[in-house]
Amino acid sequence: MRTTIRQLLANNIAEVGNRVYEPHAAGKDTQKPYIVLREGVQDPEADWAAFSTIVEVWPYMKRTTFQQVDTIANKIINTLHRARFSEGGEEYLADYIGTAGQDFVDEDWDAITRGLRFRVFSLGWLNGITFDPDPVKALQEWTKNTWPTEIYANPSSWNPVDTKPGIYWRIVRINLTETTAAVNWFEAQINAHILAPSASVRLQWIRKTAEELSKQRRLIMSDGGIMQLLRVSADSEADPMRRGQITLTVRFGVLQPSVEYEVLNKAVSSGDIEVTVSG
Numbered sequence: 370m371r372t373t374i375r376q377l378l379a380n381n382i383a384e385v386g387n388r389v390y391e392p393h394a395a396g397k398d399t400q401k402p403y404i405v406l407r408e409g410v411q412d413p414e415a416d417w418a419a420f421s422t423i424v425e426v427w428p429y430m431k432r433t434t435f436q437q438v439d440t441i442a443n444k445i446i447n448t449l450h451r452a453r454f455s456e457g458g459e460e461y462l463a464d465y466i467g468t469a470g471q472d473f474v475d476e477d478w479d480a481i482t483r484g485l486r487f488r489v490f491s492l493g494w495l496n497g498i499t500f501d502p503d504p505v506k507a508l509q510e511w512t513k514n515t516w517p518t519e520i521y522a523n524p525s526s527w528n529p530v531d532t533k534p535g536i537y538w539r540i541v542r543i544n545l546t547e548t549t550a551a552v553n554w555f556e557a558q559i560n561a562h563i564l565a566p567s568a569s570v571r572l573q574w575i576r577k578t579a580e581e582l583s584k585q586r587r588l589i590m591s592d593g594g595i596m597q598l599l600r601v602s603a604d605s606e607a608d609p610m611r612r613g614q615i616t617l618t619v620r621f622g623v624l625q626p627s628v629e630y631e632v633l634n635k636a637v638s639s640g641d642i643e644v645t646v647s648g
Contacts, residue, residue, distance in 0.1 A: 370489060371408050373456045374424060374449065378404055381423045381448040384441060385428075395429070402430045402441060403481075421610075423489045425469050429480040435472050449487055451566050453528050460492035464610060490610055492524075502590035504557055504619055508538045511588055516580055520574075534565035534574050539613070552622040556599070557577050560613035572605050575614045576628070579603040582617060596621040 375389045386410035388403035395405050427448070428441040450465040456543040467482025519528030521535040529535035531626045545581055549626040563574045584600045590596050600618040 370422070370460075370463055371406065371424075373454050373461075374489075375406055377448055377452060377454065377596065378426070379380060382441065382444050384444075395478070399429075399478075401480060402428060402437075403536045404428050404441075404445070413558050421488050424463070424487045426485045426487065427469075427476070427482050428485075429478065429482045432474070432479060432481050432607070434483060435453040435483070438472065438481055442483055442485055445485055450528060451564075455493075457628050460531050462490045462492055462610075463487045464490065464493065488610070490509065502592040502594055502621065504590065504596055504621055505538045505540060506558060507590045507596055508559065508561075508617075511585065512536050512538075529566075531565050531567045534563060534570060536574070536578065537562040537613075539615075539631050546620070549625075551625055553625065554620065556618065556620050559617045559619060561615035561617065562609050562613040563615065564609055565608045571614070575605050579615055580613075590621060592624070594622055594624075 370392075378389045379387045382404070385402050385404050388400060389403055390399070390403060392405055392407055395403060398648050403542060405427040407427070409425065409427040428438060430437045430441065443633070446465050449463045452463045454461055456462075464487060465587050466488050467628065469486050472481065472483050474481050508523050512520055516522075519533065521529055521533055524535065524537050527535045538559055541558040541560050543555055543557040545553060546556045561578060563571050563578065565571050565574065579601055582598060585598055587598060588596045597620040599620055600616075602616045604614055604616075
């Protein structure tokens with residue numbers, strides 16, 4: 370992950386060239402401007418997302434004006450915010466979460482700087498589809514049919530931007546509520562993550578998605594069964610990556626497996642006489 374982030378910065382910020390360093394590799398005599406990359410500890414709290422890591426990016430400039438720091442800082446944010454990349458077979462998504470403090474004059478390194486903080490998520494949650502009949506797949510299909518060109522509905526191939534946000538569905542919990550001879554009935558909570566760089570765009574799509582769901586009483590699942598949409602709620606202040614802003618409660622049935630009976634081809638009418646029965 371560190372190697373790929375370093376390469377992204379080197380490729381997209383011409384002012385620093387390849388001068389993107391780890392803290393121990395830079396110092397007072399290093400040619401400016403340059404960038405120092407610090408990787409923090411992994412956060413295991415978001416189990417569904419595998420893990421997340423805080424990465425700090427510090428642009429170091431000559432001691433002139435902080436407007437130069439602003440210029441480089443904006444380019445760093447544009448490069449890494451919502452950037453999706455892969456390394457070592459793993460998929461990652463970076464999210465800008467603010468500065469690491471105020472403008473800073475580094476006397477030891479004779480430079481001015483400001484730390485930028487990014488949370489880098491391991492996208493272990495991209496494989497959201499379980500197995501048929503799959504309520505997540507049904508909601509993905511509904512999303513694609515409702516907004517064919519406006520939304521990324523398939524997380525395996527998206528890169529959410531303000532002009533085309535991403536909506537990701539995942540099962541949070543599922544409960545068996547009723548068992549009959551033919552069907553097992555389940556009630557499930559499914560969360561929607563509305564992903565876009567701009568908060569105003571996310572708010573727009575949170576409302577739009579919640580209102581469209583409220584008009585939709587039911588969806589057809591892959592096995593032809595009905596999935597009832599029981600309740601929908603939205604929270605624009607919820608973390609779009611960790612929790613998701615829309616909560617949907619659904620009810621659906623799964624057919625009981627058919628029982629295979631052995632065909633009777635021989636019967637005994639008494640202890641002495643055998644009668645063969647054609648199957």
